[in-house]
Amino acid sequence: MILKYFEDIEIGKKDTSGEYPVTSEEIIEFARKWDPQPFHIDEEKARLTPFGGLVASASHTTAISFWLLNRAGKGLAVISGLGWDKMRLPNPVRPGDRLSLTMECIEKRESKSDPGRGILRHSVVIRNQEGVPVSTFETTTLVKRRPASRSSGRAKPTRPSPEE
Amino acid sequence: MILKYFEDIEIGKKDTSGEYPVTSEEIIEFARKWDPQPFHIDEEKARLTPFGGLVASASHTTAISFWLLNRAGKGLAVISGLGWDKMRLPNPVRPGDRLSLTMECIEKRESKSDPGRGILRHSVVIRNQEGVPVSTFETTTLVKRRPASRSSGRAKPTRPSPEE
Numbered sequence: 001m002i003l004k005y006f007e008d009i010e011i012g013k014k015d016t017s018g019e020y021p022v023t024s025e026e027i028i029e030f031a032r033k034w035d036p037q038p039f040h041i042d043e044e045k046a047r048l049t050p051f052g053g054l055v056a057s058a059s060h061t062t063a064i065s066f067w068l069l070n071r072a073g074k075g076l077a078v079i080s081g082l083g084w085d086k087m088r089l090p091n092p093v094r095p096g097d098r099l100s101l102t103m104e105c106i107e108k109r110e111s112k113s114d115p116g117r118g119i120l121r122h123s124v125v126i127r128n129q130e131g132v133p134v135s136t137f138e139t140t141t142l143v144k145r146r147p148a149s150r151s152s153g154r155a156k157p158t159r160p161s162p163e164e
Numbered sequence: 165m166i167l168k169y170f171e172d173i174e175i176g177k178k179d180t181s182g183e184y185p186v187t188s189e190e191i192i193e194f195a196r197k198w199d200p201q202p203f204h205i206d207e208e209k210a211r212l213t214p215f216g217g218l219v220a221s222a223s224h225t226t227a228i229s230f231w232l233l234n235r236a237g238k239g240l241a242v243i244s245g246l247g248w249d250k251m252r253l254p255n256p257v258r259p260g261d262r263l264s265l266t267m268e269c270i271e272k273r274e275s276k277s278d279p280g281r282g283i284l285r286h287s288v289v290i291r292n293q294e295g296v297p298v299s300t301f302e303t304t305t306l307v308k309r310r311p312a313s314r315s316s317g318r319a320k321p322t323r324p325s326p327e328e
Binding site for chain 1: 194197198199200201213214215221222223226227228229230231233234242243244245246247248249250251252253301324
């Protein structure tokens with residue numbers, strides 16, 4: 001259900017998610033399929049790496065980020081993600097971690113090509129249960145404007161494009 | 165098995181992967197768990213969006229990117245991913261697509277903190293079977309230097325850090 005349009009998000013607005021619990025079983029299962037590096041799938045070998053134990057694949061952390069973004073941004077009228085920037089992994093994600101997300105709107109502008117759309121940029125930080133950041137990035141998202149503010153006679157919606 | 169160290173990767177070197185086939189079943193299954201937007205999980209509702217049909221979640225495309233990166237970069241002595249930049253999604257990923265990846269080394273430097281390590285930056289493009297780009301980004305990866313080139317008496321390996 002759509003509760004929040006472009007007009008409802010102010011610069012500086014912060015939203016937070018609930019927690020996502022990370023298990024060694026899921027770290028191994030996810031990485032076996034998508035990113036089978038020894039430090040993601042083999043506890044013995046992981047102990048001998050600089051990490052000193054199993055750590056989640058960045059692809060797994062990204063999937064968890066989307067899970068958390070869906071909750072923190074619940075009800076936002078998303079048309080499409082357009083891009084991600086400056087993704088960093090300042091600390092590893094380990095079994096037993098509980099991750100939560102804070103997103104802050106840092107930029108908003110109307111679409112140049114479609115008056116029914118707007119673009120939001122958010123700064124995102126994911127922290128573990130000790131408040132230690134494990135992933136930071138910026139997202140750019142194409143969202144709907146509130147229908148009442150649309151101009152009439154709008155053309156058929158076009159496919160989302162990075163040139164929005 | 166490690167076949168390629170920091171010293172083996174030259175700027176301008178290109179590597180390519182095999183293909184990853186994308187199915188509607190996997191698009192829906194992945195997104196149900198991680199990113200349950202209607203245009204990722206519901207064919208009927210997806211038809212009514214600007215995409216005109218099911219498209220893969222960017223989190224799914226990212227997971228597939230890692231699968232392809234493991235193949236294109238096979239044997240590279242990875243210690244840790246450090247970050248991703250400028251990720252864009254110029255075109256949607258749809259059921260039936262076959263994705264492949266090209267990575268090109270665009271920068272390399274020795275670690276400031278550890279003579280046994282080096283940092284590689286790659287420009288990555290993922291294309292579908294028609295050669296249309298669906299995801300582009302840059303990766304920064306911490307890798308081992310060839311053991312023979314290490315200085316002796318090195319301290320115990322430290323945890324990978326973004327300040328490398």
